Amino acid sequence: MIKVGIVGATGYTGVELLRLLAMHPEVELKTVTSRGEAGKPVSELFPSLRGHLDICFSVPDAKTLAACDVVFFATPHGVAHGLARPLMDAGVKIIDLSADFRIKDIALWEKWYGQTHGAPELAEQAVYGLPETNREQIAAAQLVACPGCYPTAVQLGLLPLLEHELVDASSLIADCKSGVSGGGRGAKVGSLMCESADSMKAYAVGAHRHSPEIVQQLSLTSIQPVKLTFVPHLSPMIRGIHATLYARLNVEDVDIQSLYEQRYINEPFVDVMPFGSTPETRSVRGSNYCRIGIHRPEGGDLLVICSVIDNLTKGSSGQAIQIMNLMFGLPEQTAINQPALLP
Ligand SMILES: NC(=O)C1=CN([C@@H]2O[C@H](COP(=O)(O)OP(=O)(O)OC[C@H]3O[C@@H](n4cnc5c(N)ncnc54)[C@H](OP(=O)(O)O)[C@@H]3O)[C@@H](O)[C@H]2O)C=CC1
Numbered sequence: 488m489i490k491v492g493i494v495g496a497t498g499y500t501g502v503e504l505l506r507l508l509a510m511h512p513e514v515e516l517k518t519v520t521s522r523g524e525a526g527k528p529v530s531e532l533f534p535s536l537r538g539h540l541d542i543c544f545s546v547p548d549a550k551t552l553a554a555c556d557v558v559f560f561a562t563p564h565g566v567a568h569g570l571a572r573p574l575m576d577a578g579v580k581i582i583d584l585s586a587d588f589r590i591k592d593i594a595l596w597e598k599w600y601g602q603t604h605g606a607p608e609l610a611e612q613a614v615y616g617l618p619e620t621n622r623e624q625i626a627a628a629q630l631v632a633c634p635g636c637y638p639t640a641v642q643l644g645l646l647p648l649l650e651h652e653l654v655d656a657s658s659l660i661a662d663c664k665s666g667v668s669g670g671g672r673g674a675k676v677g678s679l680m681c682e683s684a685d686s687m688k689a690y691a692v693g694a695h696r697h698s699p700e701i702v703q704q705l706s707l708t709s710i711q712p713v714k715l716t717f718v719p720h721l722s723p724m725i726r727g728i729h730a731t732l733y734a735r736l737n738v739e740d741v742d743i744q745s746l747y748e749q750r751y752i753n754e755p756f757v758d759v760m761p762f763g764s765t766p767e768t769r770s771v772r773g774s775n776y777c778r779i780g781i782h783r784p785e786g787g788d789l790l791v792i793c794s795v796i797d798n799l800t801k802g803s804s805g806q807a808i809q810i811m812n813l814m815f816g817l818p819e820q821t822a823i824n825q826p827a828l829l830p
């Protein structure tokens with residue numbers, strides 16, 4: 488059995504890790520932390536887990552965490568910087584759901600996250616965890632940085648085009664909508680029902696911290712310099728990311744649909760739907776799938792790609808377990824192969 492610790496188990500990504508790991512046949516939960524709820528049974532805070540988990544929250548303790556085989560960090564940015572190093576020295580594998588190790592350029596990270604980077608040498612060592620691009624590296628890694636939720640949907644939607652240099656990489660547009668759980672359980676007033684229900688608005692227009700992450704990763708694939716206009720919106724739903732991606736073709740005769748189908752033919756969690764499909768976020772709710780629909784309005788040169796994920800599953804905790812499965816040589820779909828919850 489794999490001995491697992493979760494730091495930050497009371498947040499939305501934390502409880503999603505608990506839900507999925509409770510059904511994992513190879514996992515034994517050793518410690519799940521919360522400073523605020525220490526001593527309380529998990530099933531008391533989350534009755535959804537009654538009958539599935541018999542463990543109490545405890546404060547993060549270096550010795551207990553060091554006895555785990557793998558520790559997930561489901562914590563705000565900056566927390567893993569301080570705690571990861573001693574765990575790694577003790578041989579523990581780390582899967583970080585925050586943005587602490589996603590960006591390789593330390594000055595760039597500090598600019599976007601507004602704090603000093605606490606572990607630059609680990610950022611260098613960390614492997615970015617998007618299995619559809621680098622599962623061999625993930626399998627061999629000790630420290631994996633899970634992609635952000637928007638970056639997962641955007642990258643999976645655009646990768647085939649950039650890998651084949653079919654579009655103008657300098658004029659990409661990602662128009663994205665997120666459910667309010669993306670802001671976390673401790674989110675501020677904007678996520679309250681009275682503030683977010685029955686309404687929608689853009690935020691951080693062209694200035695969201697996921698921009699540099701997406702550009703960094705797409706640039707690894709694209710020969711041309713990547714320029715992206717990324718506009719996130721807060722959408723009145725609990726879970727889900729909907730990315731509508733615009734890219735201008737620079738070739739004429741190409742079958743985009745079969746290109747995507749071929750690219751993702753062996754990917755267990757990427758579903759290329761029939762040409763012209765409009766995937767709904769509810770078709771992935773609670774599941775680890777990314778569903779993609781491809782459009783070419785009036786046969787013109789502007790492609791419109793719709794890419795949907797659940798921010799708490801493929802956008803964070805589900806993907807984190809996919810990564811754990813790879814790191815421990817387990818079948819990649821273990822514990823995360825459920826269909827979406829509908830309606
Ligand atoms: N929500 C989402 O859709 C996604 C979130 N992420 C990222 O995942 C991480 C977690 O997000 P989310 O679950 O939404 O966040 P939440 O705010 O819902 O939860 C944060 C958790 O971290 C714990 N925590 C806070 N500060 C500390 C600290 N200093 N030391 C130890 N534990 C701490 C909290 O418990 P306590 O304070 O009791 O210790 C709580 O359990 C964030 O970095 C987020 O950006 C990534 C992709 C998607």
Ligand SMILES: CC(=O)N[C@@H](CCC(=O)OP(=O)(O)O)C(=O)O
Nearest residue numbers: 585586635636665666667669670
């Ligand atoms: C709706 C909402 O607030 N979404 C969050 C999504 C980011 C997130 O979850 O954090 P990571 O940077 O770790 O991916 C935001 O825009 O900040």
